[in-house]
Structure formats: C-alpha cells, structure tokens
Amino acid sequence: MHAWQLEAIGTAWQIDTREPLAAGETAAVLDRIEQFDRVWSRFRDDSIVAAMAREPGAWELPDEATELLGFYAELHEATGGAVNPLIGRTLSDLGYDADYSLVPAAEPAAVPSWESVSWRSPVLTTAEPVLLDVGAGGKGLLVDLVAGLIPQSQGATIDASGDIRHGGSAPIRVALEHPHDPARAIGVVELAPGHALCASATNRRTWGDGLHHVIDARTGRPTTDVVATWVVAPQSCMRADGLATAHFFAGPDVLMGRFQHEFVRMHADGRVQWSPDFPGEVFV
C-alpha cells in the first residue's frame, strides 16, 4: 500500500493506492483540486464564488455544479430549508471568513432564501451579491472527482479528513471519533468497497461560545441539537457528505425515506441514534 498525503481545500488528505501513482496521475489530481478550488472556494478572491459575492449576474458554472447544486436543492427540500448553500455570508459574518477573523459581527447577515437565486444548469442567476458555501457537499464531490482520475486497478481509498471513499477490494474498519474526545471512538464502521463514509462534527471548526460551522439556514445560527453525524452511502462521497450535514437538521424518518444511506448521529445531550442496517457497531 502506498500513502500519498497532501493538503487541499483547507484540510489534510491521504490517498492510499496499491502502487505509487504515476507523475501524470498526481499532476492530474492536483490540477483537478486546483480547478475545483478556483470555482468554489470562498477563501480566495479569484474564485467564481468570490466574484458572485461582489456582484449579481448570470454565472456559468462547470459541469460538476449540476450534480452539486441539484443535490443541494434536494437537501434544501428534505430539511425544510435548513441546508442552503447561501449561508456563506452569515458564516463569514459569524467570524468564519476568508481571513479567519473568528470575530462575530454584531448582526450577522440573514441567509437569503434559495428561491432568491435561479439555478438552471449550468447557469446560476443572482439578483444581488451572494456568498456561496458548498461545505455540505463540496468536499465529498471533490473526493468523487479525484477518485475518477485514479485507475480502478489501484483500489484507491481517499480520505479527505472526515470524508472517505473506499475503492479497495476488502472492507476497511473505520473508527467513529468521539466528538468530545479524539482519543476515543463511539463505534466502528465496516466500510465496504464502493462506499463512502462522511463524518461531520461541530468540535473542530469552532471558534467561540456556540460558534461553529454547521449553520441552520432557517435561523442563520449554528445548530445546537446534534453535535456529530456519520453517513455511509454507496458510490457517492458527495451524497454521504451532504447527508451527514442534513442529519443535523432533519428527522431520520425523512432522510431515510428519501435517500439510500445508513447513519449514526450523536445529540448534544449524549444520545446516539443509528439506522438499523448500519454496517458496524456502536459502543453503547
């Protein structure tokens, strides 16, 4: 097994393959990550997202937007509007901005409604400047895009720090990190080949009392009920990623009824729930 560690889109990645990737393959991966960042990052001024935050317009987005924004629309509907990629300005005002000021504004901006923009793939039309934040599904999508660049014979497992897509031939065991103690696990997943596992928790991207990165678009404030989620989904890391965010907001009944996945989630009071066919064990 060969492990390639890199830093991309603000976090640590590791790509495990049977053999080291060829120079052309690593270059292609790095190039794809850069292209993605240049469109979607709200932490650089030369991205399309940054341009959309400066002025309204009709923005032609790359192919991956169809999948990403289409999925966002599904999540928006399933969560009653809690998941909405227009939370960027609010998140930034709360302190999680491009300069990491980490100081909340007195009155953070409200989240514009998803209906205030018009998405007709591949064009997003905005009537006023909006700051997109695709944190709920963007990283998972990038993992999928990177996976598509690596030959299947490599059996690659891509771990983008919390978002894991497993392409090997045997299952791997992955610990579910306890959100209050990184030295402990609340359970373990047996992640089958062809599946993705995404974890989301409020414990690291947090910068003040009750301030973290999981924003409820309905209130424009960080959510408080759920503190950590894990989702396993077949074939799509983007879907596992987005559903991990959705589980902060929506009832399992709604999400299990609409999307093929398994989940575990932990509430602020320590309660843990999981789906009946969750492929693993919860250490109760």
Next chain:
Amino acid sequence: MKLPAHKKMLSAAAAASVLLITAACGSSESDGASTTDTATSAAPSDDAATDSTDDSASGDFADGDYSGEGSYSNPGGESTVKVDLTLADGKVSDVTVTPEATNGTSKQYQEQFAGGIADQVVGKGLDEIEVSKVAGSSLTSGGFNQAIDAIKAEAQA
C-alpha cells in the same frame, strides 16, 4: 460486514433502548403514558445493556416480564416506542420494541427502525480497537489553527 458483530450491535441497541425508556419514565412524573414498573431504576437496565456485550454481567432485578413506554425527541419531532422484555436469570432473554408513533412520517420511520438509540455512549479508546482509519470532523488548516491560537493568546493577555 461480519454478521456476528452486527447481531451483537442490534441486541445491544435493544437493551439500550430499555435503558433510555427507564430513564425517560423515571424523570417524567407527569408522563401518563408510562406503564413501566416504577420500581425500575437505571442500574439494572444498565446491567442489561452491558450484558448484551458481556456475558459475565448479572442483574439484581427480579425475573419476569416488563413493559415500558418512552418518548424521545429528534429534530423531526417527538417519537414514542413501547418495549416489552423478559428477564430470566437476571438477564434479558427477550425484547420486543414496538413503534407507537401517530405522526405519519415518524411512524413510517419507526416501522423500519425499531432500535438503534442509546441515551449514552461509553465508547472505546482508539487503542482498544483495530481500525485503519478514524472518521471525525475535518482537521482544520494551519491558518484556522493560527487564528484560534491568536485569539486564545489575546484572551489570556
């Protein structure tokens, strides 16, 4: 997926549900729906929860049939389940979890989802389990970490 591990999880889930319900009934005097024997305390149920993963545990609870009802809230609303269990030789020998939701979506969900809730998770040390990876929230970048450090330093100054 190894089947034995999965089965073990489900039985632990069922026992944990009992623990939850006992706690819910114990803390809510006004919950008229409760039919749980009021003599129940969290401790024997706790033993039962342990029992499903550790055969050495023994209960100090009288053998017999017990029934309880409890509710829990989730972001989607309030859900109710009824649990019937049988204790034999101080151990849980049979558990039935019956969904009692009236709300349409919760009911539909509970029908496919009887079990899988615990009111606390002990967890295990990472050094006690064999895993090849850990899944938690994303590690933060150097820039974010430096900003946090700067804020902490300022707060201490």
